[in-house]
Amino acid sequence: MRTALALVFACLFAAASATSVQAQVAVSANDGKMALVDGATVASRAPTPDTVTVIDLSVSPPRVAGTVRAPVSVVGPPQSVAITPDRSLALVTSALKLDPADPAKTVPDTVVSVIDLRAAPPVVLATLHAGRQPSGVSINGSGTLALVANRADGTVSVFAIEGTRVTPAGIVDLGAKDSGPSHVAFTPDGARALVTRNNDSLVSILAVSGTTVTYAKQDVVAGLKPYGIEIAPTGDLAIVANIGAGTTGGADTLSVLDLRATPPRAIDHVTVGLIPEGIAISPDGRYVAVTVLNGSNAPPGSSFARDFGLLKILRLDGTTLRPLTEAKIGRWCQGVAWHPDSRSVLVQCMIERAIRTFRFDGTQLTPGPAIAVDAGPAGLRARH
Secondary structure (H helix, E strand, O other), X not given: OHHHHHHHHHHXXXXXXXXXXXXXXXXXXXXXXXXXXXXXXXXXXXXXXXXXXXXXXXXXXXXXXXXXXXXXXXXXXXXXXXXXXXXXXXXXXXXXXXXXXXXXXXXXXXXXXXXXXXXXXXXXXXXXXXXXXXXXXXXXXXXXXXXXXXXXXXXXXXXXXXXXXXXXXEEXXXXXXXOOEEEEEEOOOOOEEEEEEOOOOEEEEEEEEOOEEEEXXXXXXXXXXXXXXEEOOOOOEEEEEEOOOHHHOOOEEEEEEEOXXXXXXXXXXXXXXXXXXXXEEOOOOOEEEEEEOOOOOOOOOOOOOOOOEXXXXXXXEOOEEEEEEEEEEOOOEEEEEEOOOOOEEEEEEOOOOEEEXXXXXXXXXXXXXXXXXOOEEEEEEEEO
16 A cells, blocks of 8 residues: 555656646746946845746746746846746856946856756756856757857857756857847757847857857848847747837837848838837747837936836738737836747836736737746746
8 A cells, every 4th residue: 555655646746747847937037236227227235136036827827936046137138048948947147247346346247057947946057157248048949059149258159958967069259259249049940040249230140050050151230239039930030129229219120030031131120119128929920029118217307218118019910010009017127928828928127026917819918917026037038
């Protein structure tokens, strides 16, 4: 009898463990050391620890499944988190850290944390190092390779993934140290990757063969200061968020890149407002969600200043983006992620230290409950 019961409990535990690994999740990187003061991102006078929060999307409303301390950064595109296809690991970058010699200042970091999402609570398995100011990070569809854009070095770091082991596998030099590579995204077939270059307004194409990644010496012009980028599930299009002149500029754009063309090229642009920060394509490939700062991070008294940001949804009709609906959100809002059903959206808001949820019926957005986190939510990705 004892042997039979032990077998039953073992089976139940194995099933529960498998369910936890397979659950749809989002991962939020939360920055406790930075603050927004008079329109400037500065070191907080009362910093709290950076954390990473795992959110269970398989329940409604979504809930926090666990939190672990790890270095993160609000500076850089909010695609600073990547999740393996089997939802067992997350990689989280840390672009800036407090200066050990003067905690009122920041300096470039190099850290990439490997987080075990199967553990309860999650744990940091390894601390790796990329180039200076590692920012956007992505993992290929087979879960064997990760790329990290290093903004302060003009390079892309390559990491090989085998099970829970993540190891350095090379550096891609873009040949322009000050180009400011911000985010990198794989095509679905894993044969190419695209890197946004925020400082010189180019999008570079990388060739991928196994763990060998090379700069294809091919660049695409999207818009002014490309930042975030997402590639459609079909692999034929990429959507680029162009942040323009920041809080001193005007309306900024999203660009549609045709990846089927030879060479790839921009084929459409749509205005979305002041500083498109986070961007995500819905799992069904029909919609694009974008968080627009809308002057919510502008200095008080600025003619651009507003007390709220915007979540905008655009419909992808063939190769054309069409504005569909929008909703007011909080201030200095960062990442955005879709629920696997393409009918719910998560949005990070730094000032409120909360992740807002919205239902989307294909036409309108309806606010849902907020998820509180213990620091400013600064980077967000979901894995469906």
